[in-house]
Amino acid sequence: MISHENIETPPSRGRSAGEKVCALLAVSVLAVGLGACSNSSGDMEAGRPASTPATPTATPEPTATPTSSVRVRQVSKDDESEPKAPPRRREQPAPTTAPSPEPVPPRVFSVKPRTNTSTARARLVGLTTARGRGMESVTFRFADTKVVPRYEVRYVDVVRAHPEDDPIAVEGNAFLEVSFKLTNPNVSGRLAVPSDLTPGQPQVREILLVHNVAGSLKFGVGVNRRAEFRLHENKGEASLVLEVRDR
Numbered sequence: 001m002i003s004h005e006n007i008e009t010p011p012s013r014g015r016s017a018g019e020k021v022c023a024l025l026a027v028s029v030l031a032v033g034l035g036a037c038s039n040s041s042g043d044m045e046a047g048r049p050a051s052t053p054a055t056p057t058a059t060p061e062p063t064a065t066p067t068s069s070v071r072v073r074q075v076s077k078d079d080e081s082e083p084k085a086p087p088r089r090r091e092q093p094a095p096t097t098a099p100s101p102e103p104v105p106p107r108v109f110s111v112k113p114r115t116n117t118s119t120a121r122a123r124l125v126g127l128t129t130a131r132g133r134g135m136e137s138v139t140f141r142f143a144d145t146k147v148v149p150r151y152e153v154r155y156v157d158v159v160r161a162h163p164e165d166d167p168i169a170v171e172g173n174a175f176l177e178v179s180f181k182l183t184n185p186n187v188s189g190r191l192a193v194p195s196d197l198t199p200g201q202p203q204v205r206e207i208l209l210v211h212n213v214a215g216s217l218k219f220g221v222g223v224n225r226r227a228e229f230r231l232h233e234n235k236g237e238a239s240l241v242l243e244v245r246d247r
Contacts, residue, residue, distance in 0.1 A: 106231035109245065113154035114231055122149040122238065124185040124217065127193035129204055135243045136203045138221060142183070142238040150181040151240060153231060159220035161211045171198065171206040172222025176229065178242065180217040185209075203227065203246035 104110045126141030142149065156177045158167035185191055195209040203224050211218035223244055232241040 106233060109228035109230045111155060111226065111228055113152065115152040116148065116150060116233075118147055118150045119182070120145045120147045120149050121182045121215075122180075122184075123187065123192070124180065124183050125187060125192045126239075127197060127207065129197065129199040129201060129207070131201055131246075132243070134245060134247055136201050136246050137244075138178075138204060138207060138242045140178070140180075140240045140242075142240075145238050147235055148233045148238055148240050149183050152179045153177070153229070153242065155226060159208070159210055159222075161218065168208070168210050168220060170208050170220045170222040172224060174223050174226035176221040176223065176242070176244075178219040178221060179211075182215050183217050184215055185212060185217060201246075203244055 104112045104114060106114055106116075122142040122145040124140060125143045126139070128139050128141075130137045130139070154177055156175050159170045159175050159177065160167055185193055191209075193209070194207075197207040198205070199207075204221065205224060206220075206222040208220045208222075209217070210220050221242070224246075227245040229242060229244045232243070233239075234241065
């Protein structure tokens with residue numbers, strides 16, 4: 001029988017359990033540290049501190065621009081194109097010449113002008129007045145012709161020798177102008193008719209010769225009021241009778 005008292009336990013060649021636990025913990029801590037370093041950007045391997053990740057910059061919100069109260073004119077595509085040609089002017093119709101009034105027959109009473117276009121040459125040799133029933137007359141008598149020469153009889157506002165001359169005073173309230181062409185009132189160098197005749201009649205007040213140049217004669221006949229008149233051309237005797245209503 002072997003006695004256990006004298007047997008010595010040989011020293012253990014390995015580490016104790018506590019030392020093994022401590023060693024394992026140290027290895028674990030070192031592994032965790034190295035893992036953290038390996039997950040960085042790699043700067044630790046070069047001995048540089050790991051870079052700090054960039055912080056994203058906040059984008060500023062757009063600021064609302066205040067809208068002006070002034071209205072802006074919309075420009076269409078047509079406005080931006082070339083200038084438009086001006087509108088065509090409407091062609092005005094050509095003025096038409098008013099038809100000439102129909103001539104009044106000489107023997108009809110009217111206040112409208114009367115004329116003829118005779119080419120006869122004549123000599124004025126007589127000027128007389130007379131009164132009839134409801135009218136008064138002035139007679140111009142010619143010689144050296146069988147027809148009445150060219151004449152014009154019309155009412156005028158005032159009596160003038162020429163259109164640009166001053167008015168000539170003639171007795172009366174209205175005035176008839178009696179003109180002749182190609183007519184000479186002279187006989188043997190003297191006037192064959194009175195240049196100023198005042199018959200003293202109620203209607204015909206005065207007959208005045210106001211123009212006598214180169215066969216052109218003009219008389220101003222002053223009457224009491226503007227009244228209708230008519231003419232008689234007497235052939236053979238070659239006389240022109242002017243009749244004016246007196247009522």
